[in-house]
Amino acid sequence: MTIQSVRPTSITKWVSTQWKGIIAEFTATMFLITFGCMSTIPITGLLGGNPPMYAALTFGMTVMFNIQIFGHLSGAYMNPFVTVAAVLFGKISVCVGVAYIIAEIVGATLGYGILIGVAPIDVAGEGLCVTLPHPNINEWQALGIEMVLSAALSLVNCAVWDPVNETRQDSVPLKFALTIAGLSFAGGPLTGASMNPARSFGPALWSNRWDIHWVYWVGPFVGGIIPAVFYKYVWLQKVESKLP
Numbered sequence: 292m293t294i295q296s297v298r299p300t301s302i303t304k305w306v307s308t309q310w311k312g313i314i315a316e317f318t319a320t321m322f323l324i325t326f327g328c329m330s331t332i333p334i335t336g337l338l339g340g341n342p343p344m345y346a347a348l349t350f351g352m353t354v355m356f357n358i359q360i361f362g363h364l365s366g367a368y369m370n371p372f373v374t375v376a377a378v379l380f381g382k383i384s385v386c387v388g389v390a391y392i393i394a395e396i397v398g399a400t401l402g403y404g405i406l407i408g409v410a411p412i413d414v415a416g417e418g419l420c421v422t423l424p425h426p427n428i429n430e431w432q433a434l435g436i437e438m439v440l441s442a443a444l445s446l447v448n449c450a451v452w453d454p455v456n457e458t459r460q461d462s463v464p465l466k467f468a469l470t471i472a473g474l475s476f477a478g479g480p481l482t483g484a485s486m487n488p489a490r491s492f493g494p495a496l497w498s499n500r501w502d503i504h505w506v507y508w509v510g511p512f513v514g515g516i517i518p519a520v521f522y523k524y525v526w527l528q529k530v531e532s533k534l535p
């Protein structure tokens with residue numbers, strides 16, 4: 292059999308086994324941005340704006356139901372740095388990881404586009420849900436905050452993936468909901484608590500606001516992947532790799 296005849300067959304087989312997970316990752320990230328950013332739309336008639344915890348809880352609860360719906364299909368990572376960590380842990384292959392990251396970025400972009408279409412105000416024009424640092428902190432402080440927040444989220448992911456906890460998975464959606472909410476309470480007023488390049492990219496693209504946007508890529512990737520590597524090689528006792 293020639294190389295030319297093998298390659299299309301291999302690609303077809305790969306697509307036939309992975310398309311469900313890719314679509315799941317795309318849909319989960321789309322929901323994350325649509326519903327999470329929907330909570331930033333000012334409530335009509337509410338003096339002083341939305342309650343401070345409103346968006347944090349909404350993002351947390353959205354992560355919870357996404358994991359419940361899509362966790363068994365794709366892992367419901369919804370986040371490029373988490374996807375890279377999943378590759379490092381042998382949860383998915385490099386090829387699947389690349390496909391998931393593309394799906395997450397496209398899903399986040401479409402999710403914000405849906406919000407623009409249904410919102411009663413010009414969310415893109417007003418820059419709603421665009422992650423920006425507090426005016427009194429500089430870009431390096433913002434970078435540090437995003438790194439620390441992402442490190443905490445990364446360690447939670449690693450602990451969930453640890454085989455030691457393989458029988459303690461029933462409450463995983465709730466664990467991540469509270470993790471996202473708690474980290475958002477802490478970092479939201481300072482940087483928007485993105486912890487997710489795709490989450491920041493979608494709103495920034497539609498709003499055309501790129502103020503120190505690099506922070507929201509470098510911070511999560513550096514802050515999230517270094518702890519994952521540390522956990523894998525220092526704390527993890529056993530990893531069984533079953534790459535799709």
